[in-house]
Amino acid sequence: MTKKDLGIAFNLVSRQKINGLNSEEKLNFILKEVKNGKILVLEQGLTPMEQTSLIERTMKEIEHDTFIGVEMEGYSEDSSSFLQKLFGKVKRPRMTLIGPANLLKMIKKDNDMIQTKIIPGSGAE
């Protein structure tokens, strides 16, 4: 049995882990894991600026035969209430799923649910 046959790594990453990293460290961590074939569920996702940086970094790291990019699905930030805006409360990114594009495919996404499909055979242990 090969390593790939053993299964696909699906890692839940806690809010504390993500909060303990700066933006650069978050992107390094995510890209390293995803390039290793792992699917990550971030309890707290990335800000829109970090998502944009992740796309930019991903494009720089694409290699035709080994890494074609990422599949990233999440919801936009929680909207702030009037009082939260008044007191400058920062909006928090919500749960986000990120994985290698050759392994994770988005099927359908709406306001209530994100449906994805995992294509076996190319993930990490």
Next chain:
Amino acid sequence: MGIFRRGRLSVILQKIFGKKHAKIGIYGPPNVGKTTLANRILRDWTGDIMGSVSEIPHETRRAKWKKDVRVENGSSSLLMDIVDTPGISTKVDFKEFMNTWGLTKEEAKKRAKEATEGVIESIKWLEDIDGVLLVMDATQDPFTQVNVTILGNLEARNLPVLIAANKIDMEDSSPATLKSAFPQHPVVPISALTGYNSDTLYSTMIKHFGKKRKKKWR
């Protein structure tokens, strides 16, 4: 006397009445009709076109721009620099160009490489624009991550966004879905191909991009 100098006066007028010249980026995922829309705008207002279009994704792989495009609606007008950006995506697979579109391996790899550079260029342009015409395909699911990411990014920068719900000439289009998905932004259903509803698009552009706003710097 000082305040009547030409430059100073125009700054004061702009502060009072809003923008009269704006750099507008046409953004969106690949194959939603960005260049078709850019061509439509330029053809209507300058008689020119922006670039070639194709069914194959990532046809536009370098940003193109046209300066001083004046769009008018009755007594109001807006002078714009229009930037047609390459489609933004989170992945580029050269095999898709081969298997779906029949490109040779060499052509597909070249296109894929240029497409990744195009995405980077599009993102860099976000630093340098005053507003975005975000083109979405009204026949597709609106909640793609690219749409959500671009909108989140622009909202964080406090840049005005106008959503063009394109391809409404197609039978399975649903601009109402786009409107309900992004109620915080104006959505104008259009067909860049046929020109349907372009008058409404132009008047909304003048109104929306002409407003004065404070840009957030990040």
